[in-house]
Amino acid sequence: MTIPSTMRAAVIFGPDEIGVVEKPVPTPAPGEVLLRVEAASLCGTDLKIRAGSFFPSQPPPGTFTPGHEYAGTVVALGPTVDEFQVGDRVVVEAHRGCMRCENCVRGRYTACLNYGRADKGQRAAGMSADGGFADYVTNHVSTLYRLPGSMSFEESVMITTTGTSMYAVDTMGGLVAGDSVAVIGPGPIGLMAVQIVKGLGAAPVILTGSRDARLELGQSLGADVIVNARERDPVQAVLEATGGQGVHYVLECSGADEAVDQAVRMCRPAGSIVLVGFFHGPVTADLNRAVRAGLTLHTIRKKRNRAVGRSLALAARGLLRTGPLITHRLPLESISEAFDVVAERRDEAIKVVLQIGEDG
Numbered sequence: 001m002t003i004p005s006t007m008r009a010a011v012i013f014g015p016d017e018i019g020v021v022e023k024p025v026p027t028p029a030p031g032e033v034l035l036r037v038e039a040a041s042l043c044g045t046d047l048k049i050r051a052g053s054f055f056p057s058q059p060p061p062g063t064f065t066p067g068h069e070y071a072g073t074v075v076a077l078g079p080t081v082d083e084f085q086v087g088d089r090v091v092v093e094a095h096r097g098c099m100r101c102e103n104c105v106r107g108r109y110t111a112c113l114n115y116g117r118a119d120k121g122q123r124a125a126g127m128s129a130d131g132g133f134a135d136y137v138t139n140h141v142s143t144l145y146r147l148p149g150s151m152s153f154e155e156s157v158m159i160t161t162t163g164t165s166m167y168a169v170d171t172m173g174g175l176v177a178g179d180s181v182a183v184i185g186p187g188p189i190g191l192m193a194v195q196i197v198k199g200l201g202a203a204p205v206i207l208t209g210s211r212d213a214r215l216e217l218g219q220s221l222g223a224d225v226i227v228n229a230r231e232r233d234p235v236q237a238v239l240e241a242t243g244g245q246g247v248h249y250v251l252e253c254s255g256a257d258e259a260v261d262q263a264v265r266m267c268r269p270a271g272s273i274v275l276v277g278f279f280h281g282p283v284t285a286d287l288n289r290a291v292r293a294g295l296t297l298h299t300i301r302k303k304r305n306r307a308v309g310r311s312l313a314l315a316a317r318g319l320l321r322t323g324p325l326i327t328h329r330l331p332l333e334s335i336s337e338a339f340d341v342v343a344e345r346r347d348e349a350i351k352v353v354l355q356i357g358e359d360g
Contacts, residue, residue, distance in 0.1 A: 009134035010335045015052040028078030038153040038357035040070035040132045068094035069160040070132030071153045089147040091156040093308040098122040110302040148316040158322035163308035165193040172274045177201030180247040185254025186214035198222035199319040208234040238266040261285040269293040328352040
């Protein structure tokens with residue numbers, strides 16, 4: 001397979017300024033493969049990266065390539081690699097820890113104590129290392145998962161997002177059969193969470209949000225009850241749907257200022273809450289109620305426990321549908337427009353996919 005010496009790659013030139021340039025094609029190091037990127041998608045973290053508000057210190061302008069949700073074809077193997085072959089179709093997990101700090105040894109590699117230290121072996125594609133908004137990218141073999149033949153590249157990029165939802169379900173207990181779950185926020189993570197808990201037997205599954213189109217999509221994907229928070233008090237709606245007791249679990253996926261307090265008030269005594277969304281700043285919640293009710297509050301960062309691989313297994317069995325969340329498809333050259341579509345939620349945008357390779 002002929003590999004060129006240069007490639008197209010999106011880079012950040014300054015706050016809210018991104019464009020495509022020519023960069024050298026990277027060479028895979030020991031334990032890595034070179035991927036030809038076929039498709040990639042954008043998320044809220046990418047907006048923060050473009051705005052310059054994600055990094056403690058922004059990389060030099062015109063050098064860094066973002067993109068942490070992508071899938072592609074293996075085109076070259078680095079030294080020692082025998083886990084994959086040229087031609088394999090794969091989807092990635094962005095995070096690889098240093099695998100030497102205490103957190104990594106405990107399996108908490110997304111909370112690596114050497115985050116951002118490439119010299120220690122840590123890399124998070126599109127965040128602390130160049131990512132997939134390019135024709136080619138390198139990935140360690142531990143971050144790759146083979147795609148089933150039935151899944152397209154653009155459908156598979158959503159599996160990276162789904163890994164976060166799966167990690168949230170793991171954190172709240174994992175075994176949800178017969179238990180009630182409320183999901184706050186019908187964004188990509190919330191909509192995938194609805195499908196996961198529904199597939200694992202939760203009942204009822206209640207989805208709250210403020211956009212009818214997204215709520216209706218959530219209902220088609222398995223939500224038993226949908227609540228438009230602009231029209232109805234979501235806490236009261238959840239209590240009514242559960243006979244006044246509240247739900248066993250709440251997944252807060254919106255990042256809305258009022259959502260934490262809502263989660264505390266809609267959760268039954270001894271229930272659990274997982275905070276998944278990023279907030280704009282400090283939030284206010286009735287923690288006295290949380291203490292009196294004996295609630296357990298968790299937070300997560302990204303994903304772990306092979307959540308991407310396990311999400312892929314569910315999708316391969318038809319228990320997760322990713323295609324309905326893809327609302328926009330654009331070429332890599334339109335990267336700036338793609339970011340604007342996400343930022344403005346243009347045309348009811350949910351997930352924007354970049355079609356990069358010939359097969360994307």
